[in-house]
Amino acid sequence: MSGYRTALGRVRGLGSAKHGVGGFIAQRVSAAALVLLTLWGVYAALNLTRANYATAVIWMHAPLNAILMALLIAVGVFHMRIGLAEVILDYIERPTTKAALLTLNLFVAWLAGAVGVFSVLKVALSSGVY
């Protein structure tokens, strides 16, 4: 019977337009991926504590390291964007402030993701130490 109702009808009447749970699920699926990625990240950080520039570049040339580092950054910013949006929605009441902070959160997260992933690829695909 719900098949006869439009999305607008559902929103105006009772219930949602069936999108509200998207962020909830995305947060949990990315969390599952981050359980493994962050544990690897700690291992990687321990390996890199003593590394100078040349050693770090060589480390990043290993495909597995570059792939996992890019994934850690990408999935990390995806997860943190949703998390901080939840915090903003909880504490900020003024609509304009809320919208501005949500937009800023989105921009910062995507910028950090773009900078991080591009940098990893640049180092990983560069030929040798310069």
Added chain:
Amino acid sequence: MSEAPAGQSPPKLAERPMSPYVSVWRWHLTMAVSIMHRVTGVALYGAALILAGWALALAAGPDAYDRFRLIVGSPLGKLALIGITFSLFYHLANGVRHLVWDFGSGFQLKTADLTAAAVVAFAALATLGVWIVAGATGGLA
């Protein structure tokens, strides 16, 4: 909003459960652990920006990378790294606790208290372990 017509009592508000306001609730373990999940989550936001900064410094070249190592290796930088290590293990362990909850189990008060304590203990021990390893391999130098 229009006024209710005279002679008609205002609609009764349903008695729904309230959010646990900090000012009206006695502090207890599960509450503190829940609040800390959010605090560590926000701290890890900063950590992600530092991680992106590390990748950027590596891509920018030797000078930028040395500058990054100098800042992160400073006493204040190390203090931040210790905080990040703890936040990571805490948010990780409590995140797994939340995932278990999502499947509908672990809500009994005793279980929730026990897992809350386990999360704090794990985060503290794992942080200590990582920094002992870092010290032993020269990471603290």
